[in-house]
Structures are given as C-alpha cells and as structure tokens.
Amino acid sequence: MELTLLVLSLLVLLAAGVPVAFSLLSAALLTFWALGIPMVAVFQRVAAGMSVFTLMAIPFFIFAGDLMYRSGIAGRLVQLAEATLGRPRGGLGLVNVGASTMFGAVSGSAIASASAMGSTLMPLMKEKGYDGDYAVNVTVTAAVVGLLIPPSHNMIIYAASTGTGVSIGSLFLAGIVPGLITALMLMVVAYLVAVKRGYPKGHFPGWRAFARATVYAVPGLLSAVIIMGGILSGIFTATESSAIAVIYTMLIAAFVYRSLGFKGIYQSALQSVKITAMVLLIIGAATAFGYALAILEGPQKLAALITSISNEPIIIFLIVNIILLVLGTFMDMSPLIVITTPILLPVVAEAGMDPVHFGIVMMLNLGIGLVTPPVGSVLFVGSAVGKIAVEQAVKSIWPFYLALICALIIITYFPAVSLSLPNAFAN
Numbered sequence: 001m002e003l004t005l006l007v008l009s010l011l012v013l014l015a016a017g018v019p020v021a022f023s024l025l026s027a028a029l030l031t032f033w034a035l036g037i038p039m040v041a042v043f044q045r046v047a048a049g050m051s052v053f054t055l056m057a058i059p060f061f062i063f064a065g066d067l068m069y070r071s072g073i074a075g076r077l078v079q080l081a082e083a084t085l086g087r088p089r090g091g092l093g094l095v096n097v098g099a100s101t102m103f104g105a106v107s108g109s110a111i112a113s114a115s116a117m118g119s120t121l122m123p124l125m126k127e128k129g130y131d132g133d134y135a136v137n138v139t140v141t142a143a144v145v146g147l148l149i150p151p152s153h154n155m156i157i158y159a160a161s162t163g164t165g166v167s168i169g170s171l172f173l174a175g176i177v178p179g180l181i182t183a184l185m186l187m188v189v190a191y192l193v194a195v196k197r198g199y200p201k202g203h204f205p206g207w208r209a210f211a212r213a214t215v216y217a218v219p220g221l222l223s224a225v226i227i228m229g230g231i232l233s234g235i236f237t238a239t240e241s242s243a244i245a246v247i248y249t250m251l252i253a254a255f256v257y258r259s260l261g262f263k264g265i266y267q268s269a270l271q272s273v274k275i276t277a278m279v280l281l282i283i284g285a286a287t288a289f290g291y292a293l294a295i296l297e298g299p300q301k302l303a304a305l306i307t308s309i310s311n312e313p314i315i316i317f318l319i320v321n322i323i324l325l326v327l328g329t330f331m332d333m334s335p336l337i338v339i340t341t342p343i344l345l346p347v348v349a350e351a352g353m354d355p356v357h358f359g360i361v362m363m364l365n366l367g368i369g370l371v372t373p374p375v376g377s378v379l380f381v382g383s384a385v386g387k388i389a390v391e392q393a394v395k396s397i398w399p400f401y402l403a404l405i406c407a408l409i410i411i412t413y414f415p416a417v418s419l420s421l422p423n424a425f426a427n
Contacts (some may be wrong), residue, residue, distance in 0.1 A: 003296040006031040010289070013223050018147045020071045020332050021278070024285035024339075042288045049287025049338070050280045053239065054160045054168070058279060060242030061153045063272040064146040064249045065221070070268050071253035071260040073220040074116035077102045080217040083210040085187075090194020091202030091249070092125045093134065094187050097142040100223060101183045104146025109153070110370055110378045113143040118385035130199055132388040133396045138190050140382035140393075144367035145186070147333075148179035148360065151227050151245070156238065157283065157334055158359045161341035168238040169231040170356050170422040178360050178411045178418055185403040193399055219252045232425060286338035306347055313351040319411050320344050321365060328369020332377065336366055343355040353415070360418045361411055368404050371397075 009030050013023035028042050068074070081098035085091060097123070100113050107258060118139045125135040147154055150172030159166045226248060227241045236244065253260035293299065306319050323344070327336055341362070348358050370378040383390045411417055 002031055002034050003293075003298055003301070004380060005034055006289075006292055006296065006298075014330065015273060020335055021282045021285040023287040024282070028285070028288040028292045031296075037295075045288040045291045046284035050284040052160045054156055055280065055283070057156050057168075057239040057242040058153045058244050059272060059276040060153055061156075062109070062237075062275050062279075063268060064242065064245040066268040066272050066275075067110045067246065067249040067253060067260065067265070068103075068220065068223075069112050069116045070264045071249070072256055073249075073253070073257070074099070075120050075258075076213070076216045076220060078117070078120050079213040083205055083213045087202045088191060089201045090197075090199040090349050092128060092130060093138045093190035093194050093199075094122065095202075096121050096125070096135075096138045097145070097183050097186045097190060100139070100142035101149060101179065102217070104143075104149040104179070106154075110143040110146050110367060111381055112379050113146040114140050114382045115385060116140065118382055122386045128200060130194075130207070131197065132386050133393050134193060134197065134199075136382045136386040136388055136393045137397045137400050138186070139386070140221075140371045140376075141376050141397070141404060142183070142186055143378050143382070144364070144371060144404065145179050145183045147363045148175040148182060149239075150175055150224065151242070152363065153279075154333055154337060154363060154366075155359060157337045158341060158362060161338050162345060162355055162356055162359075163342065166359065167422075169228075170426075171233045171359050172228060172231065172238075173421040174356050174360050174418040175363065176421055177423075178364065178407070179415065181410060182364065182404065182407040185407050186400060189399045189403040219256050223248050223252075241337050270401060277348055282332065282335045283338055286335040289335075290342055291328055293339070293343065302343055303350075307350075313353070314353040314413070317348065317353065317361075320348055321361070321408065321412060324362060324365035325368060327384050328366045329372045330375055331369075332375065333366045333370060336369075337362065338380040354419060356422055357415050357418045361408070364404070364408050364411060367400070368408070371404075372401075 006027055010023055010027040012021070013026055021134060023040070029039060032039060032042050036128050078095065078099045081095040081102065084348065085098045088094065096117055100117050103116055122135045122139065126132060129340040152175065155170055155171040155175065159168045159171060223245055227245055230241050230244065231238055250265065258389045267377065306316060310316065329341065345358055349355060370376055373379065373390065379390060379393065383393050
C-alpha cells in the first residue's frame with residue numbers, strides 16, 4: 001500500500017507540473033507520514049545525499065565547462081573539426097558531431113554542448129543551405145556524446161549512488177570507446193541524411209589552415225588530458241582534478257586565448273552556482289525518495305518481477321534498457337541516476353554485468369531521454385537555439401534516434417567496448 005502511495009504520488013505531482021525535486025521530496029514526506037516515521041528523517045536523508053565528498057567535483061566541473069563555453073573554446077574546436085571533417089557532402093553535419101565530441105571531452109555537459117555548438121554552428125549551417133530541423137537534430141543528438149566522453153559529472157553522481165566504491169577513473173576510461181562509437185554512428189547517419197537531402201560539399205582549407213586550427217584548439221583539449229592523466233597516474237583525485245580543470249581553464253582563457261575577463265568569470269561562477277544548487281537539491285530529494293523505496297523493499301520487488309519474466313541475461317538487460325529509456329523520457333537525468341542505480345544495479349550485477357559497464361549503459365540510456373519528448377531538456381535547448389518548434393525537429397529526428405539505439409545495443413551486449421580500457425590500465 002505504502003509503495004503504491006510513494007510511486008503514485010510522485011507520478012501525480014510530476015503530471016501536475018511540480019518541479020522534479022519537490023515532487024520527489026513531497027512523495028517521500030507523504031510516505032514517511034503514512035509509515036509513521038518522523039518527518040525529520042526525510043530531511044536527514046536529503047542532507048546525507050548532498051554531503052557526499054565525491055559530489056564536490058560536480059560544481060567545479062560545471063564551472064569549468066561554463067568557462068570553456070564563454071571563453072570561445074567551442075569556436076576553436078569547431079574550426080579544427082571543420083578543417084578535419086568538413087569536406088564531404090553535408091560536411092557541416094560531421095563537423096557538428098566531431099566538435100561536440102571534442103567539446104564533451106572538455107565540458108562533460110550535454111546542455112552546454114548543445115548551447116555551444118548550436119550558437120556556433122546552426123547559423124552557419126542555415127547560411128550554407130542546411131535545413132533547420134537537420135541542424136537541430138545533429139546538434140542535440142551529438143550533445144549526448146558529451147555524457148560518455150570524460151569528464152562527465154553524471155558519472156560522478158552514478159559512482160556516488162552505487163554504494164560499492166566504483167572508481168570514477170574507471171568510469172571515465174570506460175566512456176571513451178563507447179563515446180567514439182556513438183559519435184561515429186551519428187556521423188554515418190548525418191552523412192546519409194545530408195546526401196539524401198542534397199546538401200553541399202565542403203572544402204579542405206589547406207594544411208596551413210589545418211595546422212593553425214590544431215594549434216588554437218590544443219590548449220583547450222589539453223584540459224581533458226590533464227584531468228585524465230592526473231587521475232590515472234594517481235597525482236590527484238577526481239575531485240581535485242575538477243578544481244585543477246577550473247584553474248587551467250581560467251589561465252588559458254585569460255592569458256592564451258585572451259577571451260575571458262573578470263565579468264565573464266563572474267557570470268560563469270553565478271551560472272554554475274545556480275546549476276549546482278539545482279543538481280544537489282535534486283540529488284538530495286532523490287536520496288530521500290530512494291530511502292523510502294528501500295524501506296518498502298521496492299528494489300527487491302522489481303528484481304523479483306524482472307527475474308520472473310526471464311533469468312536470461314540478454315532478456316534482463318533488454319528489460320532494464322527499456323525501463324531506463326521510458327523513465328528517461330519523463331524525468332531528468334540526475335534524479336533518475338540516484339533513484340534507479342540502487343534498484344537496477346543489483347539486478348544487472350546478478351545477471352553478470354559489471355558496475356562500470358552498467359554505468360556507461362545508464363549514461364547513454366538516460367542521455368537518449370534528454371533528446372526525447374516530453375521532458376527532453378537538451379532537445380528543448382537545441383530547438384530554442386535553432387529557432388524551430390520542437391515538433392518540427394522531432395518529425396525528422398528518427399534516423400538519429402536509430403543511431404543512438406544501435407550504439408546502445410552494442411555497448412550493452414559487448415562489455416569489452418566499455419571495459420577494455422579500464423581493464424588495460426588496471427593491469
């Protein structure tokens with residue numbers, strides 16, 4: 001009865017348009033009241049959920065990503081991608097995916113990637129004769145790659161939610177190959193759609209322009225190398241690396257690119273504080289909701305339901321993927337990670353899936369939800385930047401959805417795709 005109350009109250013509040021954090025918190029309060037548990041316990045769980053040391057990396061990575069966006073690093077990455085990938089028919093679509101992949105390697109944010117690539121490339125694509133819906137579709141789906149390419153603050157949330165001490169460094173490594181595979185599949189689709197629509201060919205700007213674009217882009221890309229190199233070598237932790245990323249970004253933006261002043265740093269800090277506050281509130285509320293689920297044995301009941309359908313790992317992984325895909329279309333990514341990780345991780349682990357592998361599967365699953373109505377925040381941002389209706393973008397986005405689903409199938413059923421790099425460094 002109480003489990004029904006918990007889930008039903010959450011769904012009703014979400015359907016009524018109540019913000020996710022307050023919906024989770026209200027559902028937890030109502031259930032605790034029905035169980036006779038003191039209300040103060042809810043707020044204790046909220047505080048406990050936000051007081052995880054690992055989560056300190058989140059505000060720094062968000063800050064670093066915003067600094068990179070404001071300092072024009074995205075534009076320099078676009079120049080490098082255009083010099084490398086812009087020659088084939090529909091080359092700007094390939095440039096969009098390539099630049100988003102590189103920007104994901106320095107920002108780790110899908111929304112930041114959609115905003116940066118959208119504001120930089122969409123006007124250029126329209127000027128060259130590309131349709132608005134194509135520009136939006138490429139931009140928003142390519143932004144999902146940023147969730148897989150390290151550093152990704154959502155991987156940090158997942159690591160903190162597992163309760164099993166999953167290494168953030170292993171998660172960062174595990175996302176590299178899946179991210180590149182996903183980017184490659186999106187490039188193939190972007191090229192095929194461009195050929196079908198008859199978009200123009202690009203041109204190679206020459207080796208001198210290519211070398212110049214590379215030199216300009218390297219300082220920005222080095223931030224990802226510094227972060228990963230420091231973590232893997234043991235010089236600093238993931239949390240320390242996030243702070244170093246902020247310092248490094250400030251230095252190259254102020255003294256190398258000379259594109260960021262005190263006003264830009266202030267605006268970036270203010271925006272990062274706002275985003276961090278929202279993320280941590282959602283994490284805290286989701287922790288309280290997850291605690292109520294645990295008391296009511298929700299994970300065990302869901303696991304029993306799934307295993308009653310089949311004990312075959314292939315079927316279990318398929319069911320879990322479907323659950324995550326459906327949930328991802330209705331809720332934001334951060335609360336879903338906190339809520340579903342303790343529920344679904346034991347199920348897939350029992351079926352033989354490594355926790356690091358499951359983390360990458362979850363990132364891509366919920367990333368697809370970010371570009372899928374009705375609650376696709378990245379899709380909404382991309383449509384707003386591209387100045388087209390969401391409905392117009394959705395009508396022609398299905399080939400890009402197909403590419404993401406194919407990548408998800410490969411990543412789910414071929415563990416080596418995710419685990420080869422972590423295992424290589426572990427040995």
